[in-house]
Amino acid sequence: MMIPFRLAGRLRTSRLARSTAGSAVVEAAIATPLMLMLTMGIVETARYLYANMTMQSVAAGAAGELARDAEVDVVRVADFLLGAGQLAAPFEFDADGQVVLSVVQGRTDAPAEIVWQARDMRPGQATSRIGAVGGQAALPAGLTLSAGETVAVAEVFYALQPLLGVTPSFNGIYKTAVLRPRVGELSIPQ
Amino acid sequence: MKRMLKNTDGTAAIEFAASGFALITVFVMLLEAASMYFAQGVLESAVDRAARFAVTGSAPSGMTREERLLQLVSSMSLGMIDTTGVQIQTSSYSSYQAAGTAGAGSAGLGGSGDVLKIEAAMTWPGLTPLMQVVTGAIHLGASAVVRAERF
Numbered sequence: 001m002m003i004p005f006r007l008a009g010r011l012r013t014s015r016l017a018r019s020t021a022g023s024a025v026v027e028a029a030i031a032t033p034l035m036l037m038l039t040m041g042i043v044e045t046a047r048y049l050y051a052n053m054t055m056q057s058v059a060a061g062a063a064g065e066l067a068r069d070a071e072v073d074v075v076r077v078a079d080f081l082l083g084a085g086q087l088a089a090p091f092e093f094d095a096d097g098q099v100v101l102s103v104v105q106g107r108t109d110a111p112a113e114i115v116w117q118a119r120d121m122r123p124g125q126a127t128s129r130i131g132a133v134g135g136q137a138a139l140p141a142g143l144t145l146s147a148g149e150t151v152a153v154a155e156v157f158y159a160l161q162p163l164l165g166v167t168p169s170f171n172g173i174y175k176t177a178v179l180r181p182r183v184g185e186l187s188i189p190q
Numbered sequence: 191m192k193r194m195l196k197n198t199d200g201t202a203a204i205e206f207a208a209s210g211f212a213l214i215t216v217f218v219m220l221l222e223a224a225s226m227y228f229a230q231g232v233l234e235s236a237v238d239r240a241a242r243f244a245v246t247g248s249a250p251s252g253m254t255r256e257e258r259l260l261q262l263v264s265s266m267s268l269g270m271i272d273t274t275g276v277q278i279q280t281s282s283y284s285s286y287q288a289a290g291t292a293g294a295g296s297a298g299l300g301g302s303g304d305v306l307k308i309e310a311a312m313t314w315p316g317l318t319p320l321m322q323v324v325t326g327a328i329h330l331g332a333s334a335v336v337r338a339e340r341f
Contacts, residue, residue, distance in 0.1 A: 065337065083286025086335045
């Protein structure tokens, strides 16, 4: 172990300063917390990446469910929203996740508009980042809709909880999926 | 005797003998962890793909859906997974909510518009006997839940 220079000067003649007994223990005491933090960081990062992939597949499944029928099937969509946590296994989606589904329609000489929206009833009130019903839709860059054209948009919000509660939380995973309807254009039930 | 104590020849070899075992153990465990996650990933992709063709209601020709899924697992894992140890369960439900309730489903892939759940489970033995010693056999599982098309 290194002895600070001034201290070493004072203790030059003492046996204590020259003794290297126990230096490995002292070094281990310094290095172990660092090693543990590094390991935890690796584990948390891997988990974060895994959660990102999982939430992307939840978004794809959600948009697929909405895009399937010619007319939005509100009963099926509501059922899907309630059961969507199963797509996110092994993550605890029911406590920390939220799905927002929207139908966006193109307008003549105006930005695309959100014509329908549904969210699940899970705790947490994530706000849709594409907008609210009746408002202008913030679609992904490069996606423009011609008048009357519709797309199904799924947004998935997930607050990943750290494993031990000590590492910084990578909060706020946000994934979207945008699908064109399977059959013609999506219509909204009156 | 004194000369021998002062001699530092071969210290690298002795140090490696002492630390090499730990170092190699760490490397092997890294490989073990990576291959276990790979096996988990293969199971997940396989059930997703199986769900993809199950929702269409079409049956693969000349084999059952379970056999097709096992075939997928085998080919996607580059042969690393012994499919005789993979258990597959398919069940159908009237809704997504029901699919989250134990015992609410019926076996098989159901009919048009049903919610299907495909589950695959296996015991991952590890690549080397070291895994058995450190963690024991690990149970891996993956599932896909999807609504069947109207067919």
